[in-house]
Amino acid sequence: xxxxxxxxxxxxxxxxxxxxxxxxxxxxxxxxxxxxxxxxxxxxxxxxxxxxxxxxxxxxxxxxxxxxxxxxxxxxxxxxxxxxxxxxxxxxxxxxxxxxxxxxxxxxxxxxxxxxxxxxxxxxxxxxxxxxxxxxxxxxxxxxxxxxxxxxxxxx
Amino acid sequence: xxxxxxxxxxxxxxxxxxxxxxxxxxxxxxxxxxxxxxxxxxxxxxxxxxxxxxxxxxxxxxxxxxxxxxxxxxxxxxxxxxxxxxxxxxxxxxxxxxxxxxxxxxxxxxxxxxxxxxxxxxxxxxxxxxxxxxxxxxxxxxxxxxxxxxxxxxxxxxxxxxxxxxxxxxxxxxxxxxxxxxxxxxxxxxxxxxxxxxxxxxxxxxxxxxxxxxxxxxxxxxxxxxxxxxxxxxxxxxxxxxxxxxxxxxxxxxxxxxxxxxxxxxxxxxxxxxxxxxxxxxxxxxxxxxxxxxxxxxxxxxxxxxxx
Ligand SMILES: [Zn+2]
Numbered sequence: 001x002x003x004x005x006x007x008x009x010x011x012x013x014x015x016x017x018x019x020x021x022x023x024x025x026x027x028x029x030x031x032x033x034x035x036x037x038x039x040x041x042x043x044x045x046x047x048x049x050x051x052x053x054x055x056x057x058x059x060x061x062x063x064x065x066x067x068x069x070x071x072x073x074x075x076x077x078x079x080x081x082x083x084x085x086x087x088x089x090x091x092x093x094x095x096x097x098x099x100x101x102x103x104x105x106x107x108x109x110x111x112x113x114x115x116x117x118x119x120x121x122x123x124x125x126x127x128x129x130x131x132x133x134x135x136x137x138x139x140x141x142x143x144x145x146x147x148x149x150x151x152x153x154x155x156x
Numbered sequence: 157x158x159x160x161x162x163x164x165x166x167x168x169x170x171x172x173x174x175x176x177x178x179x180x181x182x183x184x185x186x187x188x189x190x191x192x193x194x195x196x197x198x199x200x201x202x203x204x205x206x207x208x209x210x211x212x213x214x215x216x217x218x219x220x221x222x223x224x225x226x227x228x229x230x231x232x233x234x235x236x237x238x239x240x241x242x243x244x245x246x247x248x249x250x251x252x253x254x255x256x257x258x259x260x261x262x263x264x265x266x267x268x269x270x271x272x273x274x275x276x277x278x279x280x281x282x283x284x285x286x287x288x289x290x291x292x293x294x295x296x297x298x299x300x301x302x303x304x305x306x307x308x309x310x311x312x313x314x315x316x317x318x319x320x321x322x323x324x325x326x327x328x329x330x331x332x333x334x335x336x337x338x339x340x341x342x343x344x345x346x347x348x349x350x351x352x353x354x355x356x357x358x359x360x361x362x363x364x365x366x367x368x369x370x371x372x373x374x375x376x377x378x379x380x381x382x383x384x385x386x387x388x389x390x391x392x393x394x395x396x397x398x399x400x401x402x403x404x405x406x407x408x409x410x411x412x413x414x415x416x417x418x419x420x421x422x423x424x425x426x427x428x429x430x431x432x433x434x435x436x437x438x439x440x441x442x443x444x445x446x447x448x449x450x451x452x453x454x455x456x457x458x459x460x461x462x463x464x
Binding site for chain 1: 214268271275287352
């Protein structure tokens with residue numbers, strides 16, 4: 001059983017493993033980290049992997065340790081994700097993502113009349129709030145529009 | 157309190173103490189606004205009025221405020237027609253105008269444009285209305301009118317008309333909540349106050365009541381803030397006809413009102429207030445329009461640091 005699982009999520013020598021991503025959000029995690037075809041490091045990911053607490057996604061980036069700010073943006077769409085920094089096949093650091101209080105240039109404002117959606121030389125800016133009832137919500141610092149459920153769909 | 161070089165973008169940027177300070181300053185400047193005293197406070201200062209959409213009333217009151225304080229208003233006129241801005245983005249326009257003037261008043265159709273302008277300006281920016289969100293100088297003048305003609309603390313106020321799209325009532329609600337008001341919202345069901353605003357007010361322990369009848373509440377309030385219901389908000393013209401006559405302040409309606417009741421309206425009115433109301437002691441809307449001048453004088457003088 002253990003061998004089968006290792007085939008799916010192979011160990012890496014050096015880099016970052018983002019684990020416990022909300023099932024189905026792995027591609028959005030790559031978008032948040034701006035990982036595209038131009039990215040040079042080896043990236044592997046698994047979607048809908050069975051885990052102890054239900055299905056999850058996992059992303060592994062070899063040869064690269066991502067910055068804390070980069071990783072914390074993942075909390076916008078996957079607040080329970082964990083980050084493992086790997087050196088020489090060993091987990092040297094294991095952290096939970098932390099919801100940032102402010103994000104810039106990560107999400108598009110859903111208000112089509114917002115100045116941040118015009119051709120002005122600015123990036124979108126949101127303050128980030130988390131409440132028990134409503135979960136994560138983003139508040140546009142320009143027009144005050146609030147995005148809550150549609151964060152993943154509005155990633156830039 | 158430090159107001160010098162401060163932008164005036166949203167009411168939410170101001171604490172109750174800061175709002176009180178603006179209102180106090182306006183009160184001191186009122187004799188100048190009425191032309192009874194002369195002032196050279198803004199001697200040598202240039203205020204640029206940058207209006208990307210027409211709003212004659214707001215523009216003229218800023219012009220009057222500037223000139224009453226001895227300053228010069230640089231009126232850029234209709235912005236579409238001017239060559240400075242041909243194809244230029246707003247950010248660059250703001251950077252250029254910052255070199256010409258000591259303060260910029262911006263009116264722009266996009267939401268959040270004033271907040272952005274403040275990022276690029278090297279002089280203070282006063283939001284003269286951006287998109288459908290903010291119009292802080294209107295809210296300041298509404299508060300000033302209420303304070304001068306009635307009282308702000310624990311006020312019993314009704315707001316009536318288009319409460320769904322009316323930005324003036326949204327930020328007025330927020331500001332009045334700082335003074336512990338009791339609020340009644342009167343509107344047709346289609347134009348009710350957005351539920352998130354009602355929820356926010358209740359969270360702050362503000363007593364809120366919603367109804368669609370002026371008759372029902374007219375005896376219980378000290379201020380009635382009327383707004384215009386726009387025909388285009390109604391898909392069915394017949395519905396509009398019904399509503400437009402329901403939410404109308406008339407001499408008859410006012411018979412049941414508190415003798416001290418004050419009726420406010422941001423103007424222009426269409427038919428929300430019958431002409432016979434104008435001559436009653438309840439009518440406050442023309443004085444309210446005047447109060448825009450001392451309020452804008454206060455904001456100009458504070459932002460440029462000529463008054464502390
Ligand atoms: Zn926005």
